[in-house]
Amino acid sequence: MASSYYKLEVTDRNLTRTKGSKAVRREGLIPGVLYYAGEANVNISVGKLILYHALQSGQHVYEIELGGETQLTMIKELQYHPVTDDVIHIDLMRVRRSEKMTISVPLVLIGEPLGVKEGGILSQSITQIEISCFPTDVPDQIELNIDDLEMNSAKSVADITIDNEDVEILSAQDLNIVSVNPPAAEEEPEVEEPEGEDGEEGEEGEDDKASKEDSGDDSKES
Numbered sequence: 001m002a003s004s005y006y007k008l009e010v011t012d013r014n015l016t017r018t019k020g021s022k023a024v025r026r027e028g029l030i031p032g033v034l035y036y037a038g039e040a041n042v043n044i045s046v047g048k049l050i051l052y053h054a055l056q057s058g059q060h061v062y063e064i065e066l067g068g069e070t071q072l073t074m075i076k077e078l079q080y081h082p083v084t085d086d087v088i089h090i091d092l093m094r095v096r097r098s099e100k101m102t103i104s105v106p107l108v109l110i111g112e113p114l115g116v117k118e119g120g121i122l123s124q125s126i127t128q129i130e131i132s133c134f135p136t137d138v139p140d141q142i143e144l145n146i147d148d149l150e151m152n153s154a155k156s157v158a159d160i161t162i163d164n165e166d167v168e169i170l171s172a173q174d175l176n177i178v179s180v181n182p183p184a185a186e187e188e189p190e191v192e193e194p195e196g197e198d199g200e201e202g203e204e205g206e207d208d209k210a211s212k213e214d215s216g217d218d219s220k221e222s
Contacts, residue, residue, distance in 0.1 A: 005072060005135075008054050008062040010034075010092075013043040021089070030087055034066070035076060036094035042066065046090060060103055061095065061135045072096070072135050074103060095135050102170060104128045106141040107177065113149035115180030120151045124178045129157065130170040137166050146178060154179035 013024060013031060021031040024045050034042040044066070054062060062073050072095050079089035095101045107129045116122050129142050144160055158173040 005061050005063040006054055006057045006059040008046065008064050008073070009050050010044045010046050010064050010066065012066065013045045025088065030090055032090035032092060034064075034073065034092045034094060039094075044092070048087070051087060051090065058140060060105065060138045062092075064092070074101060074135075097135055100132050100134055100166075100168075101138075102130065102132050103138060104130050105139055108141045108143050109178060110143050110145045111147035113146045113180050115149055115151035115153065118151055119183065120180040121183050122178065122180055125176045126171075129160070131167055132170055133164075133167040137164055139164075139167065144177060149178065149180050151180055151182060 024031045028048055029045040032044045034044050064071050064073055073092040076091040076093040078087050081088050107127055155177050157171045157175045
């Protein structure tokens with residue numbers, strides 16, 4: 001569980017119009033908005049490299065400082081450029097230590113299924129799980145042991161166990177996570193049989209017959 005938070009450096013942004021956002025991007029910054037229910041939104045900006053390192057940290061809750069006040073936030077949404085795939089806008093949501101938050105965390109499979117050892121194929125349907133918890137209880141990941149997964153069997157969200165009672169799973173209990181199935185049978189290619197000799201002789205026979213009829217007609221004319 002997270003006991004410390006990644007410190008994300010952000011700054012207030014006075015320019016709120018589209019041209020203002022473009023000016024911010026030209027300076028190597030990413031424009032964004034900080035949201036919190038019941039309070040006015042705050043326009044912010046974040047350095048591209050700073051945001052990149054924050055995303056690579058694996059953290060889900062970030063500590064920021066605005067107006068001399070330290071706040072906890074999580075990423076609400078990232079907008080990407082359609083061509084370059086660069087982040088062009090960020091939305092942060094303020095969270096409080098005393099309030100539960102909804103967040104998606106990585107789902108990691110642990111172990112080697114019995115079915116795979118028998119030649120089965122492992123198929124994972126989802127890689128993240130949605131949970132509700134306090135900011136201080138956000139896990140780095142949720143683990144699911146699959147050692148006992150046999151051939152033609154599967155595990156769903158209902159099979160996940162979490163020791164912390166303050167962490168609640170929000171994803172549907174019947175949502176499939178992983179399954180092991182036999183490999184697909186390979187179809188043998190169809191081999192076309194060559195035409196029989198009788199058929200070939202039959203065709204030649206028709207040609208010979210036509211040739212003889214032509215010869216007969218010529219002799220009558222002469």
